[in-house]
Amino acid sequence: xxxxxxxxxxxxxxxxxxxxxxxxxxxxxxxxxxxxxxxxxxxxxxxxxxxxxxxxxxxxxxxxxxxxxxxxxxxxxxxxxxxxxxxxxxxxxxxxxxxxxxxxxxxxxxxxxxxxxxxxxxxxxxxxxxxxxxxxxxxxxxxxxxxxxxxxxxxxxxxxxxxxxxxxxxxxxxxxxxxxxx
Numbered sequence: 337x338x339x340x341x342x343x344x345x346x347x348x349x350x351x352x353x354x355x356x357x358x359x360x361x362x363x364x365x366x367x368x369x370x371x372x373x374x375x376x377x378x379x380x381x382x383x384x385x386x387x388x389x390x391x392x393x394x395x396x397x398x399x400x401x402x403x404x405x406x407x408x409x410x411x412x413x414x415x416x417x418x419x420x421x422x423x424x425x426x427x428x429x430x431x432x433x434x435x436x437x438x439x440x441x442x443x444x445x446x447x448x449x450x451x452x453x454x455x456x457x458x459x460x461x462x463x464x465x466x467x468x469x470x471x472x473x474x475x476x477x478x479x480x481x482x483x484x485x486x487x488x489x490x491x492x493x494x495x496x497x498x499x500x501x502x503x504x505x506x507x508x509x510x511x512x513x514x515x516x517x518x
Contacts, residue, residue, distance in 0.1 A: 337367075337392050339477050340400050344385035344417055345409025347375055350464030353490065354407070355386030357468065360486030361478040362390045370398035383412060390477045405475050407467055411435055426474050428467065446474055448512050454505075461498075462505035469509020480506060 345351045359371035368391045375384040408429040423442040432451035450466040
């Protein structure tokens with residue numbers, strides 16, 4: 337197994353955290369992993385993306401031009417990365433703030449209403465975890481138990497009380513994808 341993933345959006349949406357949690361989960365699952373963030377000088381509102389490669393075999397380079405999977409959180413990132421998803425790949429996006437939906441026909445496009453789910457849950461910080469759940473539903477590269485262990489490593493101890501809410505949000509994202517597949 338090898339999955340080359342890009343997660344992209346604005347700073348403050350939890351893009352880098354989502355990638356870091358996924359990377360820790362892969363390590364917890366005894367997989368090879370790279371995590372390579374990219375962001376502008378702004379902490380909030382600037383563009384941010386992270387490349388994560390998960391593999392059963394050693395990874396030769398973290399630098400990629402195309403991806404098996406893309407998780408897109410804003411229009412700017414969709415415009416930039418849609419064309420970089422490999423044919424047959426997966427593009428997961430939240431239509432909430434997208435004014436031009438993806439148009440490719442050679443990839444699996446998965447719209448996930450993560451913002452609506454976040455509002456319904458009453459958990460404003462769960463947005464990225466809902467999308468992580470959608471990713472895990474489409475690409476079950478790591479089990480949710482490893483993701484929960486990854487959360488414990490990625491989050492500062494003072495935020496460990498939020499792990500159950502994060503797990504609930506991940507499961508919600510998985511449910512949203514399961515509903516789409518019906």
